[in-house]
Amino acid sequence: MKGRHAIGVAATLLFTLLTACDAPGPMWFWMRPESNFARILQDLFTQIVVLAVVVFVIVEGALLWAILRFRAESSTRVPTQTHGNTRMEIAWTIAPTLVLVAIAVPTVRTVFETYNPPKVANPIRIVAVGHQWWWEFQYPDLNIITANEIVFPAGQQVNLEIKSADVVHAFWIPKLGGKRDAIPMRTNVLWWTADQPGTYYGQCTQLCGTSHANMRLRAIVKTDAEWQAWLSAMGSATGVPPSRAPENVQRGYQLVSTGACIGCHAIKGTSLVARAGPDLTRFGDRITLGSGLYPNDEAHLIAWLRDPQGSKPGNKMPNLGLSDEDAAAIAAYLHSLK
C-alpha cells in the first residue's frame, strides 16, 4: 500500500512537471520590451548584465581554480605565510571602481531620461488610480473613465499620472515600462509610446492587502483606427438598453439601476454615478473581469455576481444574495454594454 502511494505521488509529481514544461512560455519577459520607455530601461539593464556576467566568470573562475589547484587534504605542508600584497590589493580596489564607473555614467543619464517625458504635440493623458484591489483609468482631456483595462493607441505617446485612492500600490506593465508606486496624496509619472497593437499584462506590485495578487490589469493597445472607434464609442455610450433589447437585458437593467449596484458603480448614461467601485461603462467590451482575474464570459460573470468573495477574496463587493435568474439577467445586461 505504502509503495503504491509513493508511486502515485511520484507519478503526480512527474505529470505536474511535464505539464508545467508544456505550459505556455514566459509571455511577459520584460527583456523583450515593446515600448520606447521599456527599451531604455532594457538597454541599460543589458549593459549591466553583460558586465556582471564577465565579472562573474572571472571571479568564480579564480575561486574555482584556487580551490581545485590548492587542495591538500592529507598533506601537512605549511604554505608560505603571505600576509598580503599591497600593490595587488590596490589593483583589485581600482578594478571594480572602473566597472562601476562604466555602469554609473549611463545610469545617471537614463535616470534623468525616465523622469522627463519627450515633449510631443498631443500626448494622451491618462490618470491611473489604484484602489484595493482594482485600477481606475481616467482620460481627463477626453472625458472618459474606465477600469482595469487601459486603452490607448500604438505609436502615440501616453503620459501617465499614477495615484492612489487608499493605500500604496504600484503600477506595472512589464513589456511597456517600469513600475511606479501609486501613493496616496501624491502623483507619480510614467510615459511611453507602445511599438505595436496588442494586449499586455500588468499587475500591482506593492503589497496592498488581501487580494494584492488579484489586482491585475490589461493594456489594450489599439491601431489608430480602432482607437478612434473606441473614442467615439465611449463618447456616445449610453447604458439604457434600447427597447428592442431582449427581455432579460431589460430586466438586468432594472435590477442594476434600482438595486444595490448604484451604491458603488457608474455606467455612463444611466442613474449609476458612484465611484467607489469600477466604472462599468461599455463593460461588454472588456476582455477580463474582476480586475484582470477572469475572462469576461457569461459563466465567470454569473459566478462573480453570485459570490464575489469566492471569486476574489476580500474584495469590497458584498454578496447581494442574487438568485440564478437575477444574476443571469444582470450578466446579460452588463455584457450588452458594448
Place this chain on the structure above:
Amino acid sequence: MAAIASAPHFAQEHGGHAKEHDNSLWSWVTTVDHKRIGILYGVSSFLFFLLGGIEASLIRTQLIVPNNRLVDPDTFNQLTTMHALTMVFLALMPLTAAFFNIAVPLMIGARDVAFPRLNAFSYWTFLVGALILNFGWIYGGSPDSGWFAYANITSRQYSPGPGMDYYTLGLQVLGVASMAAALNFIVTILNMRAPGMTLMRMPVFVWMTLVTSILIVLAFPVITVALIFLALDRMVGTSFFNPTGGGDPILWQHLFWIFGHPEVYILILPAMGVVSEILPTFSRKPLFGYHFVVYSGVAIGFLAFGVWSHHMFATGLGPIADSGFALATMLIAIPTGVKIFNWIGTLWDGAIRFTTAMLFATAFIAVFIVGGLSGVMHASPPAVLQQSATYFIVAHIHYVLFGGTIFGLFGGIYYWFPKVSGRLLSESAGKVHFWLTMVGMNIAFFPMHFLGLDGMPRRIYTYGADMGWSFWNLVSTLGVYLIIVGTLIFIGNIVWSVRSGVVAFSDPWDAATLEWSIPSPPPEHNFDRIPVVASARPLWDWKYGAAHSHESHAHAPIAGAQHGDDGEHIHMPNPSYWPLVTAVGLAVIAFGILFWIPMAIFGVFLLFFGINSWAFEPAG
C-alpha cells in the same frame, strides 16, 4: 580527519580539570556565563530558524502550482511577513549574537563580556520580543503588511486587527535586546582585550562584531522612532503616516530603510567575519590583506547609512535623489569586491582542507558573488524600475542572506561546535548536509531570477496558469524540499554528535586564534591566565614560533602551557535572576499595552523593581 588527528595538541589539556557543571534548569535561567548565554541564543534562534523555515515551506508549497488553494490570501500575507521577520530578527540576528557571545570573549582573551548580567537581560528580552511578535499565531492574527510594513496599509483603518500592534511592540522590545547586546560587545571589545592585542591584531570576526554592534547602536534608534510613531498612529490616532490627516506614508519608508539597509549589513558582516576566520585556518595561511579586509568592513559599515533610498527607486523621489543614492550604492560594491578578492587571495597557494566548515565558507564566497552582482544591478534606478518588487529581488535577497549569512553561520557552527561542546560534528553527515543545502539553495533561488525577468511580482499568493510561471515555481519549491532534507540531517548531526561525536581537543583545526588555546569546552573562567598577545595569530606563534609571523618581534607564549595559577580563585560574576525579572517586566508592559492598560502599569513597577534589585544585588 587525518588533518585533524595530526594537528599538534599544543595547548593546556585540562582533562577532568573543570568542575562538574551544574546543569539544572535553574542554573540556565540564572546564568550570566557568556558561553551558556551563547548556547541559549544558539538553540533559541535555531528553533526560530525552523519556524521561519516552516513558514517558507508553506509559502513555496502554496506557489508550487498556479491557482493553488492550500492557504488563503490573508494567511499567505501573514506567512510572508512572519517568514521575513522571523528570519531577520529571530533567527539570523540572534544566531550572530550566539557567535558573538561564544567566540568574542574567547578570541580576545577575556573571561566574560563587560556586563554579564546585561548580557543575560539581552537574551531574555529577545525571547520576550520573539513571543510578542509571534503572539498573533495564538490570538488575533499575525502581522500581514510585509516586514517593511509600508504605511498607510498599517493604519488602524486598513489593518484593524492586532497583528501590526504585535509588530510595533515586538520589534521595539527586540530593539532593546539588540541595543543592550551591541553596547555590551562594543565595551567588551574595546576594553577587555588581552594585553598586546591591539585593534589591528584582533581577529577579523571580532572586528566585524564591533562594526555590527556600532551599526546596531546607530540604526535601531531610527526604527524605534518610526515604531513609536506607528504605534501612536494606531493606538491614539495621531497622523504621522496617515495621509488623510496630513501625514506622509513616504516618511515611514525613509525611516524604515535608514534602519533597514544597515540591518542588511548587520546580518551579513558577522558572516563575513566567520568566513574570514575559517578560510585562513583551513588554508593554513594568514588572512590575505588583513588590513584591507578590516578597512573594507568598516567602509561597508559607514556606507550602509547612505544608501537607504535604493529601496525606494519606484517611489519617484526625483532624478537627483535617485542618482545620488545610485552612486552611493555602487560604492558599496568596492569594499565588498575587495573582501572577495582577499578571500580568494587567502585560498591562493594555501594547503586547503575541505572540512564541512571550509565547504560552507568557500560556498559562501561562490554564492555571495551572485548576490553581490545582482545587488549591483539593483543599484541602477532605471533598471530597478523593472526588477523591483519582482522575484528577481527575492532571488537576490536569498542569495545574500541564505547563501551569504546562513552559509557563513553554518560554517561557523561546524567550526566552533567542538569548542562549545568538546566534540566534533560528524564530518560525513556534515558533507551530506552541505551538498543538500548548496544544491537545494541554488535550485530554490536561482529560478527566481527567471521568474522576476518574466514579470512575476513578489508577495502574491497565487498566479494564473496562463502566465508562464508554473515551471520555475515548481522547480523552486522542489529546491526548498531539498533544503529541508539537508536541515533534518543537520539536526540529526547535532543531536548525535553532542553525545557521541569524536572528542575534540583544545585545537582540532590547527587554528591561530586564542579560543583554541584553551580546553574544549572551556572552563567557566575561560583562561587560567590571561594570555599576552604579540601578533594577529598568537596561537601559531606559540605553536610554530614567530618565524611564521609577519611581526618578527613576536614573543614566546606567556600564557598557555603553565597554569600554575589555579583557576579556583578567579573571581567570576554570580548567577542572577534579576535580568530575567526585568525582561518579564518588559513583557508585562507590552501585553498590558495590548490588552489591559493597568497591567502595563504593574509591568513598569516590575521593571523598576528588577532594575533596582539588579543594581543593588550583593557581589557575593
